[in-house]
Amino acid sequence: MEKKTERLLSLDVFRGITILGMILVNNPGSWSDIYPPLRHAEWNGCTPTDLIFPFFLFIVGVTTTISLSKYRDNGNNIEVYKRLIRRSLSIFLVGMFLAGFPFFNLSTIRIPGVLQRIAVVYFFTSIIFLNVKKQNIVYVISALLLSYWGMMTLIPVPGVGSPSLEPSANLGAWIDRLLLNGHLWSYSKTWDPEGILGTIPAIGTALLGVLTGYLLKSGDDKTLKTLYMFFYGNILMTLGYIWDFWFPINKSLWTSSYVVYTGGMALVFLAVCYWLIDVKGYKWWTKPFHIYGTNAITVFALSGLMAKLMGIIKITGSNGEEIALKTFIFNNVYLPIASPINASLLFAVSYILLWLFLIWLLYRKQIFIKL
Numbered sequence: 001m002e003k004k005t006e007r008l009l010s011l012d013v014f015r016g017i018t019i020l021g022m023i024l025v026n027n028p029g030s031w032s033d034i035y036p037p038l039r040h041a042e043w044n045g046c047t048p049t050d051l052i053f054p055f056f057l058f059i060v061g062v063t064t065t066i067s068l069s070k071y072r073d074n075g076n077n078i079e080v081y082k083r084l085i086r087r088s089l090s091i092f093l094v095g096m097f098l099a100g101f102p103f104f105n106l107s108t109i110r111i112p113g114v115l116q117r118i119a120v121v122y123f124f125t126s127i128i129f130l131n132v133k134k135q136n137i138v139y140v141i142s143a144l145l146l147s148y149w150g151m152m153t154l155i156p157v158p159g160v161g162s163p164s165l166e167p168s169a170n171l172g173a174w175i176d177r178l179l180l181n182g183h184l185w186s187y188s189k190t191w192d193p194e195g196i197l198g199t200i201p202a203i204g205t206a207l208l209g210v211l212t213g214y215l216l217k218s219g220d221d222k223t224l225k226t227l228y229m230f231f232y233g234n235i236l237m238t239l240g241y242i243w244d245f246w247f248p249i250n251k252s253l254w255t256s257s258y259v260v261y262t263g264g265m266a267l268v269f270l271a272v273c274y275w276l277i278d279v280k281g282y283k284w285w286t287k288p289f290h291i292y293g294t295n296a297i298t299v300f301a302l303s304g305l306m307a308k309l310m311g312i313i314k315i316t317g318s319n320g321e322e323i324a325l326k327t328f329i330f331n332n333v334y335l336p337i338a339s340p341i342n343a344s345l346l347f348a349v350s351y352i353l354l355w356l357f358l359i360w361l362l363y364r365k366q367i368f369i370k371l
Helices: 009-026 048-073 078-100 114-131 134-154 171-180 199-217 222-243 256-279 287-294 296-312 325-337 340-364
Strands: 314-316 322-324
Touching: 009 048, 009 256, 009 287, 009 296, 009 340, 048 114, 048 199, 048 256, 078 114, 078 296, 114 134, 114 199, 114 296, 134 171, 134 199, 134 256, 199 222, 199 256, 222 256, 287 296, 287 340, 296 322, 296 325, 296 340, 314 325, 322 325, 325 340
Parallel strands: none
Antiparallel strands: 314 322
16 A cells, blocks of 8 residues: 655755756867766767766656656546646747747757657656556556567668668658658757657656656655665666667667666666665755755756857957857866866866756745746
8 A cells, every 4th residue: 555755855866966967968168078978879888978868757757656646546637637738838848949049940940859858758658657557557668668679670761771770770760850850950960869759768768767656655665665676777777788789778769778778777876865865864965966856957948048148149259259158268267277178077067066056046945946
């Protein structure tokens, strides 16, 4: 029998660490000077940076179970679905605003994106949670991952011929060009890392979080919950590693092996946070991450907006040439005190600290912005 679950500090901290990681890897001083762990894998493989987005979707699944259980237990009604649609649309539109800012050229605006995928995954994950019994969710996850594997490796790609997992030649890229041509990632133009087909297995990532949410809400002993998370996390990582031989771990394709592997990593990471914070009570180190975690999407969106502004605003350099404000700050504040790669990291860390202060201003007033 389930009992009411108190708000988990460990989950907020996990969310805060994840958002902090997003801001860190998205805002180096120079894209030419980045430590390898802070880069995405070039194609197949998984770096620490490649864990950040699936961690967040996993957390979306956990919070879906915790926040929507009362609606499922009391019976679905139209107001629940209206709420889901409103929230999903809000997150999606914020993502579109960031993609279009400041010129909003609708003929080339990128339609897929991080917030857009979060919105779609949240919507479908919530629908599944409200309508599928707990014991059947594992079958839904299996169906999503196996069907995606089959589509990507068995269906011939029009214009290519045989099935392919290469960047511009895979089925997902073909579908993106067919439906969203001209509105894809500007760095590739022919495929998108948050494309349409890859959203199917991304829902599987969030559903692993849903199952974890059920575990956290259960009446089991906290130590036993921790052991379960460690156990299942390691099982999933092992399965993901084995699956990699046939369907390579790949973030841009969001392959099924990537879902299983990163889902296992998320379980283990949450288990560590849960054990340290909610079981052992070691909370002295959590405040900065808690602050980030309580306004996660807000700080992600606003920090992205500021980063765009710093690229748009121009400053006249010492040689009379106009350069971006970000470049001016990096060249005149950070490069003089450190090597290029360390200066780039210092810039990113400074950006994190700046936003920690700004979001703390909301936190101390107990202002939590929910889209």
